[in-house]
Amino acid sequence: MLMALVQHRDEVAFGRLIDRHLVGLRAFLVRFGGNVADAEEVAQETFLRIWREAMRWQSGRVQFSTWLYRIGRNLAIDRLRRRREFTTDVLPEAEDDADPEISTSREQLRARVAAAITSLPERQRTALLLSHYQGLSNPETAQVLEISVEAVESLLARARRSLKQTLKADIDGLGGSS
Amino acid sequence: MKDMNEAKFVALIDTYGSDLGRWPTEYAAIGRAFLAANARMQRHLDEAVALDRLLAEYDTATVASRALRQRILDAVATPADWLTRFVDWLGSGPRGLRPAALAAIPLAIGIALGAAIPATSDDALGGDVTLLAFDALEVYTDAE
Numbered sequence: 001m002l003m004a005l006v007q008h009r010d011e012v013a014f015g016r017l018i019d020r021h022l023v024g025l026r027a028f029l030v031r032f033g034g035n036v037a038d039a040e041e042v043a044q045e046t047f048l049r050i051w052r053e054a055m056r057w058q059s060g061r062v063q064f065s066t067w068l069y070r071i072g073r074n075l076a077i078d079r080l081r082r083r084r085e086f087t088t089d090v091l092p093e094a095e096d097d098a099d100p101e102i103s104t105s106r107e108q109l110r111a112r113v114a115a116a117i118t119s120l121p122e123r124q125r126t127a128l129l130l131s132h133y134q135g136l137s138n139p140e141t142a143q144v145l146e147i148s149v150e151a152v153e154s155l156l157a158r159a160r161r162s163l164k165q166t167l168k169a170d171i172d173g174l175g176g177s178s
Numbered sequence: 179m180k181d182m183n184e185a186k187f188v189a190l191i192d193t194y195g196s197d198l199g200r201w202p203t204e205y206a207a208i209g210r211a212f213l214a215a216n217a218r219m220q221r222h223l224d225e226a227v228a229l230d231r232l233l234a235e236y237d238t239a240t241v242a243s244r245a246l247r248q249r250i251l252d253a254v255a256t257p258a259d260w261l262t263r264f265v266d267w268l269g270s271g272p273r274g275l276r277p278a279a280l281a282a283i284p285l286a287i288g289i290a291l292g293a294a295i296p297a298t299s300d301d302a303l304g305g306d307v308t309l310l311a312f313d314a315l316e317v318y319t320d321a322e
Binding site for chain 2: 022026030040044160
C-alpha cells in the first residue's frame with residue numbers, strides 16, 4: 001500500500017502516488033476553476049498537504065482518492081475565494097492559456113462548455129466533475145462532499161438540468177431536441 | 179414497469195446521464211424496457227446524449243507535465259536527496275558539462291568561504307602595511 005510507505009516518508013512511493021493520481025486531480029482542478037496555472041498550483045499544494053499530513057490518513061476509513069479530491073476541492077475553493085476578493089469575475093481559460101482570440105468553432109464550443117460548467121454552483125460543479133469526468137461513484141462523491149448519496153443525486157440532476165438550459169442552442173445544434 | 183414513468187425516467191437521465199450502462203443496476207434494465215416501450219422517451223435520451231457529447235468537448239491534458247511532478251517532489255526532497263540527485267546528474271549529464279560542473283565546485287567553495295570570513299577593514303590593513311614599511315627602513319638604517 002503506497003500510503004503506508006508514504007507515512008514512513010518514502011519518497012519513491014510518494015512519486016508513484018503522484019504518477020497514479022496527478023493527471024486526474026489536475027484535470028478536476030482545471031475544470032473546477034477554469035484556470036490551468038491555478039489548477040497546477042493547487043494540485044502541487046494538495047500533494048504537499050498529503051505529504052505533510054500523511055499520518056492523518058487511515059486505511060479502511062476513507063479511500064485515498066476520496067481524501068485527495070476532498071483536499072484539492074477545499075484548497076481550490078480557498079483559492080477562488082481569495083481571488084474573488086481582488087477581481088469581480090473569474091473567466092474560464094483555455095487549456096493552453098495562450099489563445100486570446102478563439103479561432104475555431106470547436107474551440108468556441110469548448111469555451112462555452114467550460115464557461116457553463118464553471119458557472120454552476122460549486123457543489124453541483126464538484127458533483128458533476130467527480131461523477132462524469134473522474135468516474136467516482138455516487139457514494140465516493142458523497143464522501144468527498146461530505147453529504148448523503150441522495151444529496152449527490154440531487155446535485156447531479158440539478159447540474160445537468162442547468163447545463164441543458166445554458167447549452168440549449170448547442171444541444172439543439174447536435175440534434176438533441178425535436 | 180410500474181415503478182417507472184416519464185418523470186422518473188427523465189430524472190434518472192438527469193442524474194446518471196445518457197449511458198444506461200452507468201445507471202444503477204436496479205434501474206438500468208427497467209430503463210431500457212421503458213425506453214423500448216415508449217418512443218417519446220427517445221427525445222429525452224437524445225437530448226442527454228447531446229449534452230454528454232458537449233461535455234466530452236471539455237477535455238484536458240491526459241498527462242500532467244513532468245515539470246509539475248518534479249516541482250512536487252523537489253518540495254518534499256530532503257537535503258540528502260538533493261545531494262544524491264546532483265551526483266546522479268553528474269553521472270548522467272552531457273560529457274562536456276560534467277568537467278565544467280566539477281570545476282565549478284572549488285569556485286563555489288571559495289565564494290562561500292570568502293563570504294563567510296569577516297572582511298578586514300582597509301584602515302587596519304593599511305596600518306599593517308605602513309608598520310612593515312618602517313620596520314624595513316629601520317633594519318636598513320641599523321645596517322648602515
